[in-house]
């Protein structure tokens with residue numbers, strides 16, 4: 010049994026700071042902190058933190074990070090990774106220290122070397138380019154992104170025009186669009202619908218990026234259907250369970266919060282969406298930080314209740330650092346708001362399912378653990 014699976018099977022401590030928190034698979038060094046950096050200013054009433062659960066690592070991110078760790082373990086450093094394995098600065102820096110080299114494109118990888126494709130997925134053109142270079146590719150694309158790729162291929166075979174709701178330039182959207190470039194049109198926002206033109210309004214289907222705001226996506230679909238009544242739906246949600254769960258949790262907290270702090274990187278789509286959702290659902294202020302050290306003293310002025318959450322690519326250690334700093338500033342009362350339990354574990358990429366002696370890795374099958 011792998012260390013990760015063993016840790017996830019073990020009963021979790023019921024400290025409110027850990028309820029619902031996914032297991033961190035990366036060996037995280039303790040961050041250097043300035044003790045007492047935030048001042049304990051007087052505020053009328055009790056100061057407290059409402060801690061969202063679920064938050065942090067999702068099954069797809071955990072799998073991708075473990076894939077790089079296992080590849081390093083099996084093949085030795087360096088292991089090349091196309092793009093950031095997941096959108097988190099701390100994860101990328103930590104894996105770099107372990108021997109991963111992050112590149113933008115496969116032509117930067119020496120011929121014959123090992124390369125891991127990130128959780129966001131790649132287009133067939135990238136797979137072909139890696140093959141032509143003789144690279145040993147390990148595909149850490151999240152299975153929920155792969156599902157969207159398959160839908161795109163299937164709809165393109167049916168000669169449908171696919172309206173892909175997502176952000177132009179995001180790696181996931183580039184990968185999905187690359188599956189059927191002649192059939193896909195990207196729709197960035199509800200406002201895009203006004204100017205959208207299609208070839209045949211009776212042969213349309215929509216798909217979406219996995220990490221969008223649920224509400225905004227539904228609004229885009231509503232406007233699309235208003236304009237194109239024959240629009241077909243995908244067979245199931247493309248916005249993944251982790252994105253949805255984190256948004257539900259922060260919605261519940263937002264209206265009680267004077268301030269919401271989201272831990273996550275600026276290029277993490279689901280983290281940025283959490284800030285937007287918090288503001289939409291009543292938080293008086295909301296900010297995203299990569300590290301606790303980025304919290305500004307003035308954000309806490311007159312603040313009694315702080316909501317805290319983190320994006321799907323954020324290791325729990327970063328949230329704990331934030332809670333420690335907030336405790337120093339008088340917010341030591343931490344109340345968990347649990348809106349769902351998550352226990353999904355994905356099997357490792359097939360290239361890593363057997364250990365060096367040919368035995369099956371304990372995570373070969375994935376599934377749910379309790």
Ligand code: SF4
Pocket residue numbers: 067068069070128151152153154219220249250251252279321
């Ligand atoms: S956020 Fe969703 S789609 Fe992205 S890696 Fe996590 S589970 Fe997969």
